Amino acid sequence: NAGVTQTPKFQVLKTGQSMTLQCAQDMNHNSMYWYRQDPGMGLRLIYYSASEGTTDKGEVPNGYNVSRLNKREFSLRLESAAPSQTSVYFCASSARGIIYEQYFGPGTRLTVT
């Protein structure tokens, strides 16, 4: 039982390049989330998927797209990376309901030059 896994762990992009961050969970959770964390700051929600087939914007969705590929996988795409997107990206999942805790992955550290 690996929990929440993310790939890659580290990535360096040039401005304007695109990439997809992958996230998978093996806990049969319905809901999945993408957060970003800038240095010295708390996490901010980018997008979430309450259940397979649905996605919704969070607090900071601009510059990102997401795909809920199936129940296990939720990917985050940067179409044209900008230096302002340099951050650590965390994926999380939870059972659907009002009080279920979120389980977080180890993060992807992205630098855009």
Add this chain to the structure above:
Amino acid sequence: DAKTTQPPSMDCAEGRAANLPCNHSTISGNEYVYWYRQIHSQGPQYIIHGLKNNETNEMASLIITEDRKSSTLILPHATLRDTAVYYCIVRVAQEAAGNKLTFGGGTRVLVKP
């Protein structure tokens, strides 16, 4: 979701209880209090949550005041591994709202030998 206020940092001695305060004076009746922590560079980890009663689990205790405007997370016997940033989060208990979490700045706790 209600806004929370936490001290930016605190130290505590190894083996002693650590008491982490959180103010949420605008909390409404259907909002839960959650605590997460983030050990350096890792994804956040769920600790505990509560609505109005005090709660205890293997990691910590949560004390919520009778008026629910503040709470305290208690780590009963702090160890060096408890050094982390601790986040107090208040969120509405409605499934339609999803399990979205809003992270503030948290309290940076340093456990000293």
